[in-house]
Amino acid sequence: MVAAAEPAITHPLAPISHRSAVLPALAAFCAVLLASCGGSDNATPASTGTQSPATSTPAPSTATATPGLGSPQFESARALQHDHALSVDIGIRAAGTDGEKRAANYIRDELAKYGYDASLQPFPIQTFVDVKTALDLLSPQQRPVDAAALGGSTSGTIESSLVSAGRGFPQEFPAGTSGSVVLIERGDNTFSEKAANATAAGAAGVIIYNNDSGSFNGQLTGDSRIPAAAVSREDGQALLDLVDAGATTVRLTVDTRTETRDSHNVVAKPPGKQCRLVVGGHYDSVPAGPGANDNASGTATAIEMARAMAADGTLDPVCFVLFGSEELGLLGSDAYVRSLSPDEKAALKAMLNFDMLAVGDAWPLAGSQSVVSIAAQEADRLSIPHSIDYGRFATGGSDHASFINNGIPAMLFNCFCDSNYHSAGDRFEFVREDRLAQAGALGMATAQALLAQ
Structure with a gap:
């Protein structure tokens, strides 16, 4: 979701009484x-x-x-x-x-x-556990890159070429996408849409980088068929520069599992x-x-x-x-x-x-x-x-x-x-x-x- 520009508020308010505002x-x-x-x-x-x-x-x-x-x-x-x-x-x-x-x-x-009368209302949930996510740049340089699995990502390890695909719309995937790891910028469409479009284009994995400074936490709305991870804007831009300059190879490892736990509502009557x-x-x-x-x-x-x-x-x-x-x-x-x-x-x-x-x-x-x-x-x-x-x-x-x-x-x-x-x-x-x-x-x-x- 993208926030639209809104009119500014020009002043704060005094507290309002429960029974009457003066x-x-x-x-x-x-x-x-x-x-x-x-x-x-x-x-x-x-x-x-x-x-x-x-x-x-x-x-x-x-x-x-x-x-x-x-x-x-x-x-x-x-x-x-x-x-x-x-x-x-x-x-x-x-x-x-x-x-x-x-x-x-x-x-x-x-x-x-x-x-x-305040109480806790328990209900079961399936929680996503990122056991281990690692992204390693193999060429033209060798170094690790901080990454985190997107919630709902499948597990897997892929060592392949890295290609870029803009913000992950279908028309943005290059001809060499099949079997590759795809680098996509956050924004304009959902994480699940980006992952689904990458899968449809034949990608073996997807990396989404932030469209603002720093890293982020992302949640897929459905399970992904390919490993999906998130990186910071700074790391994403550095990877994009390497892709634009020539052949780039990475290894993406995502190890995840789900667990059943209790969550709680707080209900006060x-x-x-x-x-x-x-x-x-x-x-x-x-x-x-x-x-x-x-x-x-x-x-x-x-x-x-x-x-x-x-x-x-x-x-x-x-x-x-x-x-x-x-x-x-x-x-x-x-x-x-x-x-x-x-x-x-x-x-x-x-x-x-x-x-x-x-x-x-x-x-x-x-x-x-x-x-x-x-x-x-x-x-x-x-x-x-x-x-x-x-x-x-x-x-x-x-x-x-x-x-x-x-x-x-x-x-x-x-x-x-x-x-x-x-x-x-x-x-x-x-x-x-x-x-x-x-x-x-x-x-x-x-x-x-x-x-x-």
């Missing part, structure tokens, strides 16, 4: 700070140790707070702390790993503190109430990095929304569900939806999915029209610049799709605009607290508007 205070807050809170994502990330104005200028509320839970308002500083706990204290949370389980326990314990709304997102990360944006940011937003909604002493009929194994293909959300009874499905008005939202300057609202239209109205009311694309990621891409595909309206709060996506560079230092504040404000307002229907 628009005059919000407008005054933004007016005072407009000169200092420009939203250019090209700037060097601000220090996350600095308190956001959103945490120091809470919107007033008349609700009675529950002792020990704090104010019934979304507080971005709290959300930032959750992001730190997930992406720094725990770190990589790949599906089926100890890191994912530690994160699940952390989330469950936090939600239980707020008065919800208001005691004695049926869920009318599900709020959540996935908490797992890819193996390549700590996933501070993808998706500790969405998880942190949902956790803080849960606290704010409980802090006034009245638990709304909202379930908070954080999903495991999204990065393997929406497995957690699919398992959760399949676990619902017909009556439970019928009771749900909507699902709000928060995924990859703490980087960028855009709010492209996507999903079911009945939900997106309400979120757009709330965004207008809160002066949050946004765009609408009902079809964007409507049936895939993130966990809201599992609900839509089962007849439950859902939407996605997201900005697919992070250059560190699925890489080791997706770190806490790039998480923007003002983005968490905006996500919480819009999420709280949308949830309350849906419940009021």
Whole structure:
């Protein structure tokens, strides 16, 4: 998937009360700070140790707070702390790993503190294990090249000539592809499409190099018939230069296996109430990095929304569900939806999915029209610049799709605009607290508007 250019957000928002947002205070807050809170994502990330104005200028509320839970308002500083706990204290949370389980326990314990009936929902997954992947340049030079298997790659060893095929479209494969290892640049089409096109052209193996600096973690959507590996942009360009200069030979070794493990959803329900709304997102990360944006940011937003909604002493009929194994293909959300009874499905008005939202300057609202239209109205009311694309990621891409595909309206709060996506560079230092504040404000307002229907 390729992110399109989006309009910039020009200011962060003050926290929104669980029961009411005070628009005059919000407008005054933004007016005072407009000169200092420009939203250019090209700037060097601000220090996350600095308190956001959103945490120091809470919107007033008349609700009675529950002792020990704090104010019934979304507080971005709290959300930032959750992001730190997930992406720094725990770190990589790949599906089926100890890191994912530690994160699940952390989330469950936090939600239980707020008065919800919180539990882990286990489900089996097939995990991909990269036992050993090696790429050796044999000629015209001899040296090893760092490589990692693409998820879903078959095992095998190939020693052959290296040829290049652009971005892996069928017409880009040269005449000498048969029996060769093919070098392809990331971008424009999926990893599986690149691998399938290479296989159709007779290639014996495929190497995909990044289209941005550094290495990356890639996942095929189906099993590959030939070994498939990923390398950094820098190594890929160096290999491409050798291919362009003359005959180049490599040896690609990929040794992989699959294992059955347990992953977990974290399900938090208001005691004695049926869920009318599900709020959540996935908490797992890819193996390549700590996933501070993808998706500790969405998880942190949902956790803080849960606290704010409980802090006034009245638990709304909202379930908070954080999903495991999204990065393997929406497995957690699919398992959760399949676990619902017909009556439970019928009771749900909507699902709000928060995924990859703490980087960028855009709010492209996507999903079911009945939900997106309400979120757009709330965004207008809160002066949050946004765009609408009902079809964007409507049936895939993130966990809201599992609900839509089962007849439950859902939407996605997201900005697919992070250059560190699925890489080791997706770190806490790039998480923007003002983005968490905006996500919480819009999420709280949308949830309350849906419940009021």
